[in-house]
Amino acid sequence: xxxxxxxxxxxxxxxxxxxxxxxxxxxxxxxxxxxxxxxxxxxxxxxxxxxxxxxxxxxxxxxxxxxxxxxxxxxxxxxxxxxxxxxxxxxxxxxxxxxxxxxxxxxxxxxxxxxxxxxxxxxxxxxxxxxxxxxxxxxxxxxxxxxxxxx
Amino acid sequence: xxxxxxxxxxxxxxxxxxxxxxxxxxxxxxxxxxxxxxxxxxxxxxxxxxxxxxxxxxxxxxxxxxxxxxxxxxxxxxxxxxxxxxxxxxxxxxxxxxxxxxxxxxxxxxxxxxxxxxxxxxxxxxxxxxxxxxxxxxxxxxxxxxxxxxx
DNA sequence: TATTGTTATACTCTATAACTATA
DNA sequence: TATAGTTATAGAGTATAACAATA
Numbered sequence: 001x002x003x004x005x006x007x008x009x010x011x012x013x014x015x016x017x018x019x020x021x022x023x024x025x026x027x028x029x030x031x032x033x034x035x036x037x038x039x040x041x042x043x044x045x046x047x048x049x050x051x052x053x054x055x056x057x058x059x060x061x062x063x064x065x066x067x068x069x070x071x072x073x074x075x076x077x078x079x080x081x082x083x084x085x086x087x088x089x090x091x092x093x094x095x096x097x098x099x100x101x102x103x104x105x106x107x108x109x110x111x112x113x114x115x116x117x118x119x120x121x122x123x124x125x126x127x128x129x130x131x132x133x134x135x136x137x138x139x140x141x142x143x144x145x146x147x148x149x150x151x
Numbered sequence: 152x153x154x155x156x157x158x159x160x161x162x163x164x165x166x167x168x169x170x171x172x173x174x175x176x177x178x179x180x181x182x183x184x185x186x187x188x189x190x191x192x193x194x195x196x197x198x199x200x201x202x203x204x205x206x207x208x209x210x211x212x213x214x215x216x217x218x219x220x221x222x223x224x225x226x227x228x229x230x231x232x233x234x235x236x237x238x239x240x241x242x243x244x245x246x247x248x249x250x251x252x253x254x255x256x257x258x259x260x261x262x263x264x265x266x267x268x269x270x271x272x273x274x275x276x277x278x279x280x281x282x283x284x285x286x287x288x289x290x291x292x293x294x295x296x297x298x299x300x301x302x
Numbered sequence: 303t304a305t306t307g308t309t310a311t312a313c314t315c316t317a318t319a320a321c322t323a324t325a
Numbered sequence: 326t327a328t329a330g331t332t333a334t335a336g337a338g339t340a341t342a343a344c345a346a347t348a
Binding site for chain 1 (some may be wrong): 160161162163164165166167168169170171172173174175176177178193196214261264265267268271272275276280281283284285286287288289290291292294296299300302
């Protein structure tokens with residue numbers, strides 16, 4: 001049994017977290033140009049696959065507290081980007097959906113962001129490396145939180 | 152010029168940030184077992200390549216405010232994990248260095264963390280995919296913040 | 303009684319400003 | 326006067342607790 005030695009690489013988390021912070025910071029101006037905060041953008045993305053949900057479910061899906069997104073939802077609704085209608089079957093629940101304008105804005109913002117990301121990747125990685133990175137990240141980010149937390 | 156269409160992938164940032172959060176959360180218990188907070192661990196890692204620096208330089212290197220790490224440094228010093236000695240050439244500056252015990256603790260914590268990360272990667276990716284992911288992340292995370300922010 | 307959405311409150315984390323000591 | 330480190334204060338962001346409406 002030899003003594004513990006210095007691992008030859010940086011921690012995965014120590015690479016990913018600062019990278020995420022830098023990417024976020026770099027993309028904030030793009031979002032601002034579209035009149036969106038990070039949470040508002042996150043809400044628009046969260047409403048993507050299924051157009052209707054409850055606010056609590058949405059909050060959980062995007063990793064936010066349910067009280068955090070209330071103001072965001074109110075603002076998006078006032079701007080005509082989402083609709084928030086009481087569920088006739090259970091009038092406690094609010095049905096959430098993107099309006100056509102909301103879809104347009106979300107797509108425009110996402111195109112701007114991904115264009116920037118693609119340019120960054122193209123500048124520093126080969127196409128093969130970029131594809132491998134995105135594929136591996138897609139695999140890992142699709143895992144449920146419990147799996148990532150599993151020891 | 153066709154209308155903007157929905158990109159077929161998730162945003163890079165939208166994959167990386169939650170992944171970083173999950174990895175961080177999963178590794179906090181490991182750090183706690185070694186008696187370290189995330190910032191304390193970050194300090195030990197930041198003192199790695201060059202054993203001596205100023206507190207302000209260290210703070211910048213690890214992405215912290217200089218006022219944030221003061222308590223962390225005081226605690227690590229009291230526990231004999233780092234030394235903090237005034238620079239004879241400029242007595243305003245504190246020279247920072249890991250003690251042998253600090254090095255041991257850092258290595259032990261890092262081995263625990265990377266073992267967990269390796270196990271996670273091995274469970275969900277092929278060795279080739281893992282290697283490609285780590286290589287691409289190493290490339291990107293080595294870029295200066297200005298480059299990542301460049302438009 | 304339990305749950306959705308909401309509001310009000312408290313708490314944590316972080317940055318800003320003001321101070322000491324060196325230069 | 327300028328800078329390293331420190332302390333005290335204020336601010337942003339977040340979660341917790343309490344409330345009203347509905348089931």
